[in-house]
Amino acid sequence: MKPLSGLLIVAIEQAVAVPLCTARLVDAGARVIKVERTEGDFARSYDQAAKGESSYFAWLNQGKESVCLNFKQSDDAALLWSMLKHADVLIQNLSPGALARAGFSIDELHRVNKKLIICNVSGYGDTGPASDKRAYDLLVQAESGLISVSGSEADAGRIGVSICDIGAGITAYSAILEAIIKRHKTGKGEAISVSLFDVAAEWMTVPHVHAQFGDGAPKPAGLRHPSIAPYGAFTCRDNRLVLISIQNEREWERLCKDVLESEPLFTNTQFASNNERVKNREKLEAQINAITQNLSADEFEQRLQNASIAFGAINTASELAKHPAFRSRTATTAAGEHMLLPAHPVLHQKPSVDEHKRTPTVGQHTELVRAEFTDNE
Numbered sequence: 001m002k003p004l005s006g007l008l009i010v011a012i013e014q015a016v017a018v019p020l021c022t023a024r025l026v027d028a029g030a031r032v033i034k035v036e037r038t039e040g041d042f043a044r045s046y047d048q049a050a051k052g053e054s055s056y057f058a059w060l061n062q063g064k065e066s067v068c069l070n071f072k073q074s075d076d077a078a079l080l081w082s083m084l085k086h087a088d089v090l091i092q093n094l095s096p097g098a099l100a101r102a103g104f105s106i107d108e109l110h111r112v113n114k115k116l117i118i119c120n121v122s123g124y125g126d127t128g129p130a131s132d133k134r135a136y137d138l139l140v141q142a143e144s145g146l147i148s149v150s151g152s153e154a155d156a157g158r159i160g161v162s163i164c165d166i167g168a169g170i171t172a173y174s175a176i177l178e179a180i181i182k183r184h185k186t187g188k189g190e191a192i193s194v195s196l197f198d199v200a201a202e203w204m205t206v207p208h209v210h211a212q213f214g215d216g217a218p219k220p221a222g223l224r225h226p227s228i229a230p231y232g233a234f235t236c237r238d239n240r241l242v243l244i245s246i247q248n249e250r251e252w253e254r255l256c257k258d259v260l261e262s263e264p265l266f267t268n269t270q271f272a273s274n275n276e277r278v279k280n281r282e283k284l285e286a287q288i289n290a291i292t293q294n295l296s297a298d299e300f301e302q303r304l305q306n307a308s309i310a311f312g313a314i315n316t317a318s319e320l321a322k323h324p325a326f327r328s329r330t331a332t333t334a335a336g337e338h339m340l341l342p343a344h345p346v347l348h349q350k351p352s353v354d355e356h357k358r359t360p361t362v363g364q365h366t367e368l369v370r371a372e373f374t375d376n377e
Contacts, residue, residue, distance in 0.1 A: 002029025020169030063357030144200035240297035332358035
């Protein structure tokens with residue numbers, strides 16, 4: 001039995017953040033009814049990379065039920081109310097205030113179902129001067145400052161996945177689990193809010209502290225670490241790059257003596273501590289590169305492995321599936337096409353047996369759900 005088996009989630013969702021949250025709830029055993037417009041979640045048409053289906057939609061919507069509703073109309077509003085009377089969680093990412101303006105305020109929802117957990121996900125919060133701003137992942141990356149500390153000094157660059165959406169979705173998931181635990185103790189649901197901006201801003205704590213109380217925020221450093229050295233990519237004889245990370249002075253000594261076989265590098269006072277190495281990073285990296293360029297990447301990596309020094313290859317997206325740590329799961333599109341996608345990141349010692357799941361077509365379950373919840377009235 002899965003931990004959330006028997007729970008009903010009503011999700012008025014689109015795009016990435018909330019669908020990721022509810023995908024996790026599906027994985028944990030909950031029943032998720034996805035409320036869509038007649039034209040469907042716009043993420044359905046982002047691309048056709050997943051064997052004709054959107055890569056985003058195929059990733060985030062396995063095992064959900066799709067219901068098309070216009071709850072501004074009385075019949076559909078009545079159906080939504082019927083669903084919510086029986087629901088454990090309502091999660092939505094409409095524009096702030098849109099659900100309340102449609103008659104579904106928090107107070108009214110709790111009057112009808114005191115155990116209902118309500119989770120609102122927004123771009124910049126439910127209230128305040130920025131709450132009405134349109135928010136998409138790239139925009140939040142920019143406004144939170146994430147872009148200012150990413151990329152290289154020469155070129156600003158977005159983080160290559162929808163990191164703010166993903167972070168908000170996982171944060172909402174953990175908040176809902178906390179609310180479920182609290183409800184078990186109190187018997188009452190609560191309303192919680194998560195914004196993409198708040199999540200990104202909290203991740204920016206270290207640059208914020210440097211900017212407000214230190215010597216200034218870190219500059220974009222490319223493949224370098226702004227405050228640790230050596231921590232970055234070094235070129236080998238076969239023109240392959242190998243990333244290394246030195247976290248303490250014991251590792252620094254092993255790198256110098258056992259990997260690079262350079263006593264002078266270790267005894268150089270300009271590199272005697274991490275602060276000194278960061279201060280003299282250009283000289284440090286030039287001397288390390290002078291040694292690594294005489295080693296093949298395989299030789300360099302074997303020495304690093306033997307010395308217990310952290311290292312990594314710079315793989316492409318195409319190479320991800322070849323990595324020895326890569327785990328996969330089977331996903332199925334609405335048309336029945338199968339794909340291997342990256343596995344759920346939590347590996348249970350005794351995993352539950354998953355039933356066959358696939359993404360729903362737009363409104364696939366509308367009539368079934370309408371019959372089910374109309375009969376319950």
